[in-house]
Amino acid sequence: xxxxxxxxxxxxxxxxxxxxxxxxxxxxxxxxxxxxxxxxxxxxxxxxxxxxxxxxxxxxxxxxxxxxxxxxxxxxxxxxxxxxxxxxxxxxxxxxxxxxxxxxxxxxxxxxxxxxxxxxxxxxxxxxxxxxxxxxxxxxxxxxxxxxxxxxxxxxxxxxxxx
Amino acid sequence: xxxxxxxxxxxxxxxxxxxxxxxxxxxxxxxxxxxxxxxxxxxxxxxxxxxxxxxxxxxxxxxxxxxxxxxxxxxxxxxxxxxxxxxxxxxxxxxxxxxxxxxxxxxxxxxxxxxxxxxxxxxxxxxxxxxxxxxxxxxxxxxxxxxxxxxxxxxxxxxxxxxxxxxxxxxxxxxxxxxxxxxxxxxxxxxxxxxxxxxxxxxxxxxxxxxxxxxxxxxxxxxxxxxxxxxxxxxxxxxxxxxxxxxxxxxxxxxxxx
Numbered sequence: 001x002x003x004x005x006x007x008x009x010x011x012x013x014x015x016x017x018x019x020x021x022x023x024x025x026x027x028x029x030x031x032x033x034x035x036x037x038x039x040x041x042x043x044x045x046x047x048x049x050x051x052x053x054x055x056x057x058x059x060x061x062x063x064x065x066x067x068x069x070x071x072x073x074x075x076x077x078x079x080x081x082x083x084x085x086x087x088x089x090x091x092x093x094x095x096x097x098x099x100x101x102x103x104x105x106x107x108x109x110x111x112x113x114x115x116x117x118x119x120x121x122x123x124x125x126x127x128x129x130x131x132x133x134x135x136x137x138x139x140x141x142x143x144x145x146x147x148x149x150x151x152x153x154x155x156x157x158x159x160x161x162x163x
Numbered sequence: 164x165x166x167x168x169x170x171x172x173x174x175x176x177x178x179x180x181x182x183x184x185x186x187x188x189x190x191x192x193x194x195x196x197x198x199x200x201x202x203x204x205x206x207x208x209x210x211x212x213x214x215x216x217x218x219x220x221x222x223x224x225x226x227x228x229x230x231x232x233x234x235x236x237x238x239x240x241x242x243x244x245x246x247x248x249x250x251x252x253x254x255x256x257x258x259x260x261x262x263x264x265x266x267x268x269x270x271x272x273x274x275x276x277x278x279x280x281x282x283x284x285x286x287x288x289x290x291x292x293x294x295x296x297x298x299x300x301x302x303x304x305x306x307x308x309x310x311x312x313x314x315x316x317x318x319x320x321x322x323x324x325x326x327x328x329x330x331x332x333x334x335x336x337x338x339x340x341x342x343x344x345x346x347x348x349x350x351x352x353x354x355x356x357x358x359x360x361x362x363x364x365x366x367x368x369x370x371x372x373x374x375x376x377x378x379x380x381x382x383x384x385x386x387x388x389x390x391x392x393x394x395x396x397x398x399x400x401x402x403x404x405x406x407x408x409x410x411x412x413x414x415x416x417x418x419x420x421x
Contacts, residue, residue, distance in 0.1 A: 008193040016189035026187045037193050043315055050318060051306065059318075096185040103181055122181050136318075154173045163173055 004044060007053055008037050015061055018124035022065045024100040036060050055133045058124060083109055083156045109156050114149030117142055251275045251412045256403045275417045279303055282417045298421045309421050
């Protein structure tokens with residue numbers, strides 16, 4: 001368990017950044033990290049069998065965030081935002097809240113499978129090989145999802161004359 | 164008309180938009196919650212199971228142990244030759260720690276060599292004051308752990324080197340055997356059986372392995388492991404009184420949920 005605590009400490013900035021931009025709430029992101037840690041402590045005796053604990057941490061976190069979002073009303077309200085409502089000045093956010101709304105709007109334009117890869121890569125600092133392991137998907141699929149996601153965003157921003 | 168260069172530039176801008184510049188800092192710290200200081204013997208059960216497999220050379224092809232004593236070497240060679248046709252085996256083990264009534268249990272370790280690759284499974288039954296069941300399953304491409312009947316962990320095995328021949332624990336054990344190969348000796352002999360002993364030492368334990376080999380077919384019939392912890396004050400005893408070879412077993416059976 002000391003090993004797990006050490007690993008969480010080492011990875012906490014990446015984990016936290018991912019959770020913050022997934023949930024849009026700093027306090028909630030902290031809570032979810034603590035929940036993940038305590039849940040893993042409960043089964044620490046089984047975790048010795050996990051080959052890549054760093055990726056397992058991320059997998060547990062993505063699942064936990066996904067579960068929270070499914071149960072959250074706030075999220076549903078925010079899904080009303082889309083690129084058409086985005087103004088040029090929104091592209092230069094001044095604080096975390098504005099930045100979260102921008103990123104969430106952008107990623108809301110593309111399929112969840114693609115946005116999840118982008119989130120893990122850009123916010124979680126994971127390599128594509130790590131993401132393949134975290135999502136249990138082949139590496140080429142993960143790379144393609146990233147590429148298609150970025151391309152779709154490019155088309156959307158272009159269409160709305162935001163770039 | 165947008166060129167490829169224009170697209171690349173836009174993609175960079177998009178990645179830049181998605182890259183956090185106002186990310187909050189994480190103020191959480193992670194400290195291990197107070198828990199009872201139970202000795203986790205499960206992991207050692209599997210380790211010992213693997214060690215036994217190493218001892219008889221099951222499935223490990225060219226990785227031949229080279230005991231210092233010529234006759235011991237012959238016995239190991241013969242056991243390995245006998246294992247060539249073995250497609251599966253099952254070991255029943257018990258574990259106990261004298262003086263610690265809260266640590267005791269049974270383990271069944273099963274290995275199947277299938278067309279797709281090697282499968283292994285450890286079913287554990289803790290018989291302490293807090294009875295508990297757990298199952299560890301390794302297939303050629305996945306690992307699953309059930310605890311108390313619930314599936315707790317299921318992951319892909321991305322690293323192909325982590326097959327049965329190359330478990331990390333196995334590598335460690337092989338290294339230990341190699342370091343201690345001169346310590347392999349014959350301790351007892353009858354008309355039908357011969358007992359070999361191997362002493363190993365690592366930073367956690369001093370181990371003594373004793374394996375009983377049949378003179379008839381050369382195979383390992385039983386073994387015991389005596390482990391003395393260097394970090395805590397206890398002695399761990401594993402006993403395997405029975406090993407069955409070539410049991411009728413299918414992939415479906417070995418991978419079945421507990």
